Amino acid sequence: MHGFPLEAVEHDEYLKPLCNIPHRVLCVHNFLSVSQADSLRQNLRVQTSSLMKKHGTRKHALFFDVHDELAKKTYRYGQRDWPMQQGIPPMVNEVVLQKLEREFGLFFNGVVYNSYENPKSEIWWHSDLQDGIGDIVATISTGRSAYLDFRVMHKPCSRKLRYEKPISHDDDVVCSVPCHHGTLVIMGPGVNNFYQHRVLPPNEQSMEKAISEFGSCNRENLTLHYHFEQTAENISHLNCREKSIFSNV
Numbered sequence: 042m043h044g045f046p047l048e049a050v051e052h053d054e055y056l057k058p059l060c061n062i063p064h065r066v067l068c069v070h071n072f073l074s075v076s077q078a079d080s081l082r083q084n085l086r087v088q089t090s091s092l093m094k095k096h097g098t099r100k101h102a103l104f105f106d107v108h109d110e111l112a113k114k115t116y117r118y119g120q121r122d123w124p125m126q127q128g129i130p131p132m133v134n135e136v137v138l139q140k141l142e143r144e145f146g147l148f149f150n151g152v153v154y155n156s157y158e159n160p161k162s163e164i165w166w167h168s169d170l171q172d173g174i175g176d177i178v179a180t181i182s183t184g185r186s187a188y189l190d191f192r193v194m195h196k197p198c199s200r201k202l203r204y205e206k207p208i209s210h211d212d213d214v215v216c217s218v219p220c221h222h223g224t225l226v227i228m229g230p231g232v233n234n235f236y237q238h239r240v241l242p243p244n245e246q247s248m249e250k251a252i253s254e255f256g257s258c259n260r261e262n263l264t265l266h267y268h269f270e271q272t273a274e275n276i277s278h279l280n281c282r283e284k285s286i287f288s289n290v
Contacts, residue, residue, distance in 0.1 A: 072225035175267030185251035
């Protein structure tokens with residue numbers, strides 16, 4: 042069946058060709074060095090403190106850099122329209138986005154900064170296949186380690202079908218990707234069509250380890266998107282340089 046199985050690849054080197062393969066999750070540990078991840082974490086805490094909005098058990102702030110290219114001013118997910126701040130924080134652009142373009146040929150113009158500040162913080166099963174979002178999605182983690190779990194959707198999701206039908210059991214995890222301080226995860230084309238993902242609250246062991254390493258059990262991540270103007274004729278966008286690889290996807 043198209044879309045199975047999901048394959049996760051872990052490596053400490055930059056494996057640019059791997060993010061151009063459908064239904065693959067690429068995990069790159071130490072994409073940001075410890076000092077880069079520390080600086081990014083501290084910088085964003087200060088810059089976003091007045092912008093953070095509560096969403097479930099976490100907080101977030103949204104940014105994009107589209108100028109007058111798009112009419113959209115909000116990002117809809119979780120059945121709500123969230124305001125997006127014009128302009129991406131400079132350090133995110135310099136340390137993360139420019140490096141992703143240089144190393145992988147990937148382009149992103151939108152950032153969701155998520156902060157998980159208490160032991161019950163989580164993000165439940167969902168897919169990042171919202172209208173006007175490019176087919177490749179990436180995340181950068183800082184702080185406490187966590188696992189990004191994936192499960193199969195019973196029926197593939199598309200932008201024309203505004204619902205997702207998951208498999209029947211929450212515990213049927215088909216892939217679990219470790220996300221540490223400075224880890225990059227790239228969800229390739231098709232991943233968000235066929236799979237949902239989640240991050241569970243930490244257990245006691247992971248909290249103790251985080252407190253020992255970082256002084257708190259907090260975790261943050263940047264979810265990176267490419268926003269485009271979706272039309273009836275243009276329902277998807279491959280936000281990468283080597284688009285010919287996806288001609289049959």
